[in-house]
Amino acid sequence: MRKYTVLFFLIMFMIGTDTFLISPLLPTLQVQFGVSTAIAGWMLGAYTFGSAVFALIAGPLSDGWNRRTVLLSGLLGFSVSTIMCGFADSFWTMCLFRLLAGISAAFTAPQVWASIPAVMPAPKISKTMGIAFAGLAAAQALGVPIGSWLATAHWSVPFWTIGITSLLLAPVAFYLLPDIKPAARLGGEQVSILRRYIPLIRSGKARSGFLAYLLLHLGSGTAFAFAGKWMYDRFGLPIGQIGTVMMFLGFGSLLGSMISSHAARKLGNVNTVALGMAMLMVLYAVMPHLPGLPVVTMVYLVIFATLGVIFPIVMGALTSLNASIRGTISSLANSTMNGANTLGAWIAGMLYVQFNGYASIGIFSAVCLALSLGMFLFGGVLGKETTRKPEQSVSSS
Template identity: 60%
Template sequence: MNKIVVLFFLIMFVIGTDTFLISPLIPTLQTMFGVRTEVAGWMMGAYTLGSAAFALIAGPLSDGWDRKKVLLTGLSCFAVSTFLCGFATDFWTMCLFRFLAGVSAAFTAPQVWASIPTLFPPAKISKVLGVAYAGLAVSQALGVPIGSLLASGNWSLPFWTIGIFSLLLAAAAYYAVPGMKPQGLQGAKPSIFKRYVPLLTSGTARGTFLAYFFVHLGSSAAFAFLGKWMTDSFHLSVDETGYVIIFLGLGNFLGSLCGPYVFKALSQLQTMTVGMFVVIAAYIALPYVSSVHVVKALFFLIFAILGILFPLMVGLLNSLNPTIRGTISSLATSTMNAATTFGAWMAGMLYSLFHGYSAVGLFTGICLACSLLVFISSGVLSTQREKADSRAESAT
């Protein structure tokens, strides 16, 4: 089982690296392909658009199929499409290959989240979820900066490296991950839309997913044009921007490790409220900072808190209906990537229209405030507290 934990960590690491890799490369690719600032964000948005659209199909289908086969197919296609990004000759071919990589990721990442409750006992599920999420955090701390350093020599190298490594992970998964055939669904044709009915008819579920959308809308907008802002305001090169992003990833990684201890000291509602308020204030203040060192410190703080909050949000989503975890995981992936697609587009428009990062920071703060309000009003935090109290009473 330890091999599977490491494997899931590495799969999320390469997917996270590939998702965010475009951000520090935008200035280079924008110049090379000759595209305007307001449309450059689509090189990131094409990936998330593909992932958002096809995750809606991947989740319900994977609930009726062997998750191992879906994981292997998705990861192999992800490897090939990412490798092809290194051969893009213009803006549109880059968007096409990024779109295909996003589609492949839509069939891969949800299988990791949905497989964990199947393969591990209840006592270990939260820890393994934290390790898998740490893969995303480390991708920002190490994967994206390493990609930036490789790109300083040749912009294609990061894509080729991720593609080859992903193919090796697919081979490892073939031997390490056991088959996970659906229980009670053999011989039945999976109905894609019917599996969303329990989520669409639940006010708590609708509110939780809407709140999840808002938090990714804001955070992705802030991240999408981070590289552009670093270049314009602080005159940093691609590799120097990679060093700044290290602090984002280190904060995220630290937060994901500290999350379980925070949850013991504070309730979920307290954690969400305090964390969101601090992050909102930091994002609004960030564009007015004139020192790169202070920027690094603020990003470290922001992503340390987000490293605590995101696993909490994923746990809230997975608890909505344990019988359709694949559907929930894929809808969460689709929601996240739809928000990232729109966020990257909004960031480009705001950055171009207001000539800088201040409008992006304000937009992020507003989105996070909306997310907090919807999380509270949905009742999901109260529901989880009642479940925890019920388990405590049962134990006594």
């Protein structure tokens, strides 16, 4: 079973590295392609837009297909698209290849979350989920800084490295993973894509939960999108040093994901998320006004450690809404996250250029977190009733 754990960790590590890579490269790519600060964020947004839109389709489809086939197809598309990013010769071709990479990731990442319960024994599912999530955190801690350091040779090198490594993972996944065929449909009935979303649409708890999840990622994603640009402008950091700071962000996220379950057991889901998000509101608001890079780095570490604690708790609450459509829920969560990051990249560019730089971004992020916390608390998503019994199943809707 360890082979599956390692495979899922590596897949999420590659996807996470590619997802976060653009932020520290943004100043370099902006100069390379000669684009303004206001639209440079779309090199990040193109990826998240593709992932957000196609995840809405990929999740329901994958619930009716062989997950192994879907994962392999997505991984191959992700590899080729990322390699092509290294050959982009203009802003628009980069956006196109990033869009294709995001679409491919939309078919790949949710299959990891949905495949774990199918291939792992029940006692190890939770631990494996945590390790797979740690792959995303490790991508920030190690993958993004390594990519930034590779970019000191040439900006295209990290894209080629990620793409080729992901391509090598495809045959490994082919030989290790068994066929993961969908469960038999009730009466052999074909379930439409829209019908798989009906239980979530009808559930007030699900609606409030996903809206809160959207606001959580909108706040954190907007702040992250221009973090590299702000450090370049404020402290004059070259790309290699930006990558070093990003490493602390990743270590914070990794640390948070490791202590998340302990914090939830100690304080409870509601108290853990409430205290964490309240602290984030303050830190996002004061971040742009901090005097020096060492203090900024330590605050970023605390921010991402807190996010690392919060995200697994929230994701666990969402996936427990309906056990019969985990693929759909996982993909909808992925779509929500990337949709928020896409919108955040656009908002960050507008706020940074037209208003008070990174200070306005900090205030915007704090407001999003406050609204998100309100939705989580009043929607009851994090309470015990979330896991007491599943919502109405697809087959009965």
